[in-house]
Amino acid sequence: xxxxxxxxxxxxxxxxxxxxxxxxxxxxxxxxxxxxxxPCKEQLELSVDMLKTFDDGNFMSECGNDVRNYGIxxxxxxxxxxxxxMLGVDPEEVIIYGNSSLNAMFFAVQxxxxxxxxxxxxxxxxxxxKFLCPVPGYDRHFKVTEFxxxxxxxxxxxxxxxxxxxxxxxxxxxxxxxxxxxPQYSNPDGISYSDETVKRFAxxxxxxxxxxxxxxxxxxxHHLTDKPKYILNILDEAKKAxxxxxxxxxxxxxxxxxxxxxVAVMGASKENIEELKKYLGIxxxxxxxxxxxxxxxxxxxxxxMVEHMKKxxxxxxxxxxxxxxxxxxxxxxxxxxxxxxxxxxxxISFNAPDGCAKRIVQLCKDAGVTLTGAGATFPYGVDPDxxxxxxxxTYPPIEDLAKAMDLFVIxxxxxxxxxxxxE
Numbered sequence: 536x537x538x539x540x541x542x543x544x545x546x547x548x549x550x551x552x553x554x555x556x557x558x559x560x561x562x563x564x565x566x567x568x569x570x571x572x573x574p575c576k577e578q579l580e581l582s583v584d585m586l587k588t589f590d591d592g593n594f595m596s597e598c599g600n601d602v603r604n605y606g607i608x609x610x611x612x613x614x615x616x617x618x619x620x621m622l623g624v625d626p627e628e629v630i631i632y633g634n635s636s637l638n639a640m641f642f643a644v645q646x647x648x649x650x651x652x653x654x655x656x657x658x659x660x661x662x663x664x665k666f667l668c669p670v671p672g673y674d675r676h677f678k679v680t681e682f683x684x685x686x687x688x689x690x691x692x693x694x695x696x697x698x699x700x701x702x703x704x705x706x707x708x709x710x711x712x713x714x715x716x717x718p719q720y721s722n723p724d725g726i727s728y729s730d731e732t733v734k735r736f737a738x739x740x741x742x743x744x745x746x747x748x749x750x751x752x753x754x755x756x757h758h759l760t761d762k763p764k765y766i767l768n769i770l771d772e773a774k775k776a777x778x779x780x781x782x783x784x785x786x787x788x789x790x791x792x793x794x795x796x797x798v799a800v801m802g803a804s805k806e807n808i809e810e811l812k813k814y815l816g817i818x819x820x821x822x823x824x825x826x827x828x829x830x831x832x833x834x835x836x837x838x839x840m841v842e843h844m845k846k847x848x849x850x851x852x853x854x855x856x857x858x859x860x861x862x863x864x865x866x867x868x869x870x871x872x873x874x875x876x877x878x879x880x881x882x883i884s885f886n887a888p889d890g891c892a893k894r895i896v897q898l899c900k901d902a903g904v905t906l907t908g909a910g911a912t913f914p915y916g917v918d919p920d921x922x923x924x925x926x927x928x929t930y931p932p933i934e935d936l937a938k939a940m941d942l943f944v945i946x947x948x949x950x951x952x953x954x955x956x957x958e
Contacts, residue, residue, distance in 0.1 A: 537870040550952035565903030572881035602824035614827035620837035622802035632799040636787040655745035667714035671912030676715040687914035696732035706741035720754040723925040725877025737772035865944040871951035898946035
């Protein structure tokens with residue numbers, strides 16, 4: 536029965552029953568973590584043989600450089616060829632960074648603030664500037680713009696991507712300089728942008744000539760089904776619209792090989808790339824070329840890396856199924872929550888009854904299960920409805936994940952009952 540249809544006495548009894556179950560969990564001394572989308576140990580083990588890449592003693596790039604030495608600022612040629620396929624761009628439209636795509640995004644924002652973009656005034660001299668933030672979204676994106684003092688504007692997500700009517704209206708303001716996007720299997724909703732959404736992004740005509748779409752395609756090969764969804768290539772669409780400078784594309788192997796030792800890559804128009812390379816050469820002599828070479832030699836081809844990701848899917852897809860099945864059996868009949876069933880990516884987005892997210896996260900924490908903080912999926916950590924919780928199923932062993940979900944649904948039930956009783 537839907538919880539809201541119960542009598543007050545029935546809700547009290549329901550709450551008491553679940554509080555007893557909750558106290559039993561507290562007595563178990565659990566210490567489980569579902570806070571971030573970390574790969575589990577079994578996933579990390581898949582790439583360990585990569586560390587044997589240089590056992591043959593060959594450290595030479597195809598361009599004749601020793602990858603142990605200085606030089607090659609924007610990435611070895613074979614890495615640029617390899618990773619350009621991941622982003623769907625030409626090798627000349629790529630910069631290979633270190634192990635963090637977030638660092639590459641930060642660098643791009645920093646350059647815009649300090650030097651401007653393609654001759655435009657530096658953002659630091661433009662007064663109050665603004666960024667559009669699809670919500671719920673990726674907390675680390677929001678932290679970057681918050682660090683620079685940028686005003687962030689919430690843009691609701693729809694089943695086909697951000698509300699593009701709202702985006703097209705907001706970019707008429709010259710103070711709006713960019714937008715954060717996770718276009719395939721978005722963080723945390725798992726939404727893949729529709730063809731229409733990608734084309735509308737590519738054709739945007741913002742008032743600010745230095746407006747940039749930060750297209751963080753972090754999960755472009757992180758599928759959870761044998762029939763994956765693919766999105767249109769935004770740079771191709773932007774070129775068709777005569778708008779190729781509007782987008783910065785990002786990706787990495789952080790959740791393909793090793794999060795602490797992956798390879799990050801950026802794709803953009805040649806004009807954008809040349810400008811950022813100029814600034815990059817001031818801050819660094821070159822990134823870890825040995826790691827770039829390890830990835831290229833280990834996988835051989837981009838297609839082999841895509842095949843490798845099927846091994847990841849075999850490990851984590853059952854975890855996602857477990858979470859969704861538990862929510863379907865325990866929460867759906869009561870009408871006290873909704874959630875996404877992603878076909879890829881690393882998260883499940885759960886929406887509790889309004890005003891309950893913080894309470895649920897705290898209840899879980901007090902009983903030994905750490906979740907992503909309530910509000911983290913919104914700029915400034917403020918969810919106006921206090922309802923969204925990002926669930927990260929990948930890291931715990933499946934037995935621990937089952938325990939965590941048993942506790943989670945109990946906490947949702949308690950918080951929902953408390954809310955109804957307080958009304």
